[in-house]
Each structure stands twice: as C-alpha cells, then as structure tokens.
Amino acid sequence: MKEREAWITGIGLVSALAEGAEAHWAVLSAGASPRVDEDSFAPFPVHPAPVLDLDRQIPKKGDQRQMEPWQRAGTYAAGLALDDAGARGLVSEMHMIVAAGGGERDVALDEAVAAEIAALPPERAGAVLNERLMTGLRPTLFLAQLANLLAGNISIVHGVTGSSRTFMGEESAAADAVRIACARLAEGRGDVFLVGGAFLGARWDMLLLYGAGGGLWRGAFAPVSARPGGGMVLGCLNAFLVIEAAEHARARGARPYARIAAVATDASRRAGPGAIRASLEALWSSLSGMVPAGPLAVISGASGAEPAWAEERGFLSALAPAVLRTPASLWGHGMEAAFPAHLALGALALARGAIFAPCDPADAGDAAPAAVLVSGVGHWRGEALGLLLPVEEGR
C-alpha cells in the first residue's frame, strides 16, 4: 500500500514575539529583537510569557480556572492551530499527541513550607508537611498541573476526541510525537492529527530542574552562538500543528503549508565526544535521499546547551546548508514546544518561498529554500531531524 503524504495544514504558534503563524512570519522577516527579562529570575535571563486574551480560545471562565498558565497557553495554541487549519469540524475524529513537561508548582506554598520544616527533625517535618499540604494545596491544582491534562483540556475545550496521547521526555518527546503521528497517518490509522507542545520557562520550578547541574546561561542575555561554555535561556513557546493526510486535505479544500517528508529520531547514549554528531549523521543518511536539488535551509533547534551545540555545529558545517536559522536566539529554548515550532517556521518558509531574517549572529544565507531540515538535538538526550518539502498546491 502506498504511504499517504502528511501535510501541515494548520499552525498554532505563540511566543514572546508574537501570536499566530502570520504574525510570527511578519515579525521574524522584519528582523525581530528578542524580548528578554533579565531581572525577574536573575541570574537566569528568560523570555517572558506572552500575554494571552484567553477568552478568544478558552471561552468558558470555568475552564480557564481549572488550568494553570502552562495548560492555558498550550490549549490556546492548539485552538489557533485548529482555526488556522479550518479544522474545527474535524475534532471528533481527530487524533492528538501532546509533548508535555511538568506542570506548575505552587511556588509560594513550596517556599513557605520548606522554610518552616527544613530544620525540623525528620519525623516532625513529615507531620507538619502533611498538615500544610492538606490545608494549603488547592484541590484543583493537581489536575491543573498534571502532564496529561494539557491534552485533557484540549479535548474538553476544543472537542478533540479521536484519541489522546501524551509523550514525556523534553525535546525528544515532541519529535517522536510528530514522527509517530506521521507514521500512523501514512498507514491509514487516522486522517487528521493535532500534535504539539507547550513550554513556559519563565517559572522557578522549570529553572530549578534545568538549572540543576548548570545547564542554564547566567548573567546578561546573549544569543546562542555567543555563550562561551554554553547554556540555555528558557523561553515561553507554544506550538501545535494540524497534520493531515494529503487526500483528506484535498477533499475538503484545505491548503497546506508544506509536507512532512520524514522525521527521524534516535537517542545516543552520548558516552563520548562525537556521539551526538554521529547520531545526527546517521539520521541524515536516512533522509538525504529525499532532498531535492536547490537551496536547503536548516532551522536548528539548538538549545544553547553544550556539548550538543558544538556537535550539531560540526554536523552542520559538513552539511553546509544554504541557509541556517537558530530561533532559540530570539524566542529562547522551547523544550517540548521547540520541534513543532521549528517545523512551523520551516513550513511557513516553504509556503512563502522565502526565508525569514537571521535570528543569531552565526545564522547565514537568504536563499528561498527548496527544502527545510529541522534539527532537534536535546539539551541532554535525544537527536531528531525533520525534513519538510514544498507542496505544489500549497498556500
């Protein structure tokens, strides 16, 4: 049986820079400056969370109250993708794979309880902890921060009920979500998929996790290529894609941005120098035969973490693409949202027959791409490459 093509027919994108596919294209093409908050979480610079007019995508106040900001932002971006695809009428049979991170903690409660019990003897500390949590935790907070409840809320608010799966595992989770959605679509297990992730890095619970061991950039903001020794600046990024079988899209007159020709993922153990680059080269060898003649644009998912970035640079310098863009220098590292967001930018570029302005001083080239390669090298584990190709009848 001939495999069915996977088209991107809808984009929902929200970052500190803009909201929506069109607005991002406009801002990025004009040569955007990053929005950075160096003070609120010093010494860790972050890209602030976008302010959302929630009523536009989550009309019921009750639904808004049942979520914390991360779930709200993801549910909002998912709604944008459905609107962009004109796919509201398809939700009951739509399949969903969400790449999710950890939900929010009640930071004030954590700090107050920790201050009270840290010096107590263990048995006493345990008893006080129970008492403070029993009275201090909001009953609904559990659900408002549970990883699978981003998908749950998308089902409730937007009615997506074909199926619902949530992958966990930082950057890789999103790449594998797209890979598996495309594989299911190709074999005929579903016609329309909603795939994406949300990440709000401007939160202390995220900074604690990703700062542990020294993974975050400290001090004044710098773009990815200007961080000696490496380090991530966390962003607030929410990205969902509607991925649709070509014939299904054609039948309903939906015009695609681009075709996802392939997504290849792996996880090397990163046991020694060169492991990440070797992994990327192996992934590339599985895709390179599909790349047409003409300028290749790479949209790098570089997070800023080392040694991932150095090894990806080695891979890219051998590949020598006509165009390189590093969006994390503008909107920060988006963790679970990064790969779908970068696919969205690549799809936009193919649809426009143009490339947006450089994001980082090391970015190069301005040729209209014939194909786009999206890289996703996890800050700790996981390597992914996605290949996007133009579609004749694209928008």
Added chain:
Amino acid sequence: MNRPRVAVTGIGIVSPLGFGVAANWAALAAGRSGIRRITRFPLDHLRTTIAGCVDLPEDKPGAPLSSAERVERMAVLAAEEALATAGLGTPGAFPGPLFLGMPPVETEWPQRLELVRATGGDASYRGITLAALSRPDIHDRFCFGGIGERLAARFGTRGAPISLTTACATGASAIQLGVEAIQRGEARAALAIGADGSVQPEALIRFSLLSALSTRNEEPERAARPFEKSRDGFVMSEGAAALVLEDEGAARARGAEILGFVLGCGERADSFHRTRSNPDGSAIIGAMRNAIADAGLTPADIDYVNAHGTGTPENDKMEALGMRAVFGERLPPISSNKSMIGHTLSAAGAIEAAFSLLTLRHQLLPPTINHDEPDPTLGLDVVPNVARPARVRHVLSNSFGFGGQNVCLVLGEAA
C-alpha cells in the same frame, strides 16, 4: 489491511502482591489483598493512611526512594523478568524500541529540603536553584526523559525511548504503541512497560483532596471494593509490569514460547470533564468497541472483561453502563484486580494486561474480593470473592483515565 499478529513472549510483574509472575498470580488467584497501612512516611493529618506498597531493598527507614527512583527500580525488575522469559536478543541488546508508561516525576520534598539546608536555610526557589547548580543528579533523576534513558541504556533497546502518560490508561497506551510499531513493521519486537511509584505524601494528599481515595483506614485489606455497594473510592498503589511484544512470525521462527496475543487496541478521548466521564458513556463505549473491532472480533467473542474497576462510585457506575451498551443482554463476567492490588495508576493498564494474559493461560477468572453486598444498580457478574475456572479465549482489558483518556486492549490465548 493485513497486519501481523502481535505475540507476547515475556511477562514481568511487580505489585504489592509480590515480585514476579508466579507470586502475583498465586496471590491473585487466592483472592489475597496487598493493601495495608502505610509505613513509609508519617501519617499525621492524613484522611487516607492505607495503600498498596512495594517495599524495595533500597528503601531505608525514614529515607524511602523518590517516586522517580521507585518507578525506575520497579520497571527494571519487571523488564528483567519479561526479558528472561522471552529469551530474545542478548543481555543489554534488545532488538526493538522501548515504550515506557510512567507518571510525571519531579523534584520532591526530600530533595527540596536538602537544597534548603545546603543554602544554610534559604528556602526561596532562587536559593535552592543556585544550590542545585552543582547537582546534575537532580536534573537527570527528575527530567521526564531520565528514566527512559537509563532503561534504554540498561536493556539496549533501539531508537529513542518513548515515555508517555495517559493517566490511569498509561500502561495500556504503552502496550498499544508497541503493538503499532510492530504492526507497521518498524520493529519485530518491542518492550512495553507500565510503572508507577507514587505512594509518597504529596501525591497521596493530592488524590485525597480530589476525594478520590477510600478512607476505610481501619480495615486496609477490605478498603478496595470495586462494584460493591459501600465502595468509597480507590486505594493508591504502585508497581510495574513489562511485556515483550513480538511479531508472531518472528517469535515462531525463533521457536519462542508464545504466552498470548495482543489482538486489538482501542482508544477514545472524552471531552466532558477532567475527572468524570460523559454521562452518556460514549468515550468508554467507543474505546471498548474500537478494541474489539481492531481485534477483528465481535462483542460475543469476549469471554471475560478485566475491569478498570477502581472502586470509585463514579467509575464503576460508568463502566457498568459501558458494559451494557457494548454487550447488551449477554454480559460476560467482569472482575477488578484493583480489589486486591489497589490502583497502580500509570502501571495499571500494563499490570492488568499481564493479569489478563495469565487469566488466559490458567483459564481461571481472578475474583473481585470484598464483595459483601452487590450494588443492585450495576447488574454485573463480578466473579465475587472466589476465583472461577472458565473457558476463556478473549479478554477485554479496560483502562479509563482522568483527563478523559480511555484505552482498551483485547488479549487472546496462545493458540
């Protein structure tokens, strides 16, 4: 479409009933409860003080393992047993991908307090974040991909490990993803694991604040009462199960003993409410029907249902409604393993799929214990209190999750 059948050639189980398939099946068939009073942490001020607990050698008095470590340890134990049974590949080189169903994990109170002490008493997040700059172990332990990475390294699975959550359907989703990968021809084998280790104070309190847990603290063994009239909630539990899934042809070609089949998988999401099913039952009915259809069967072919059966008033009512909608007048017997092991959350779908395979192998329906007074509104044959021999060819295993994620599996006997 001509998809290969997916055989199960290895099973591993860890639950409050014991370590290993043999110990678990013996206890389950005997109708023994694994629920008891919690001893792992202080119980002051708690409404619920009972759970199903798996004590591990690494648990030290006053310093139990974190949930993340517990998940990893139990997943390893279950996988080791399943791999030893399957005899596939060589140690440290499993020829297929890993699908790990697990709960979200995070930095817990012991680590938070340790960091506060390291700062000399600064309990602010800024303070502990700075104190954690020299602690890569915290990142590696509590990032979502960490457990899957270490399992993949240990067992030598291929490709990127997939960690996933669909709440209480997680274990079934892990199996479904493995089945799909084999049916697509991406791999000849897959390792599917469901594991959970959430019996710690904050997780218990969170479920307690949702009023989801039984408070029958004075008689722990009798607290989990699925489908019984006086049921008052589920009992938190933990454990892990692993299945080695294999393309049937590949398993037969290497002369492996086939323990059973995963014949069908069905899923359906609910859009009604965060913790409750749509009163019309459409999502759980859809998931059950999809699984049976995916197996190429009809409802009349299902001989027994391994219930989600949490023992919350709401779940059991909805599951009975789903049963009547799918099976009509000819209701097959249905029993809940959770009456004995409690609700193992992210592990439940995998543990109960493993028990369903053992049900097929032993031709014995495990009971629903603590069945003193039937709930007359349900009208189900719940195999009350005592295991029952039966001719079983096909089992439907139900898993319904908070957040509306419902997954059902159809398991078939090795024939």
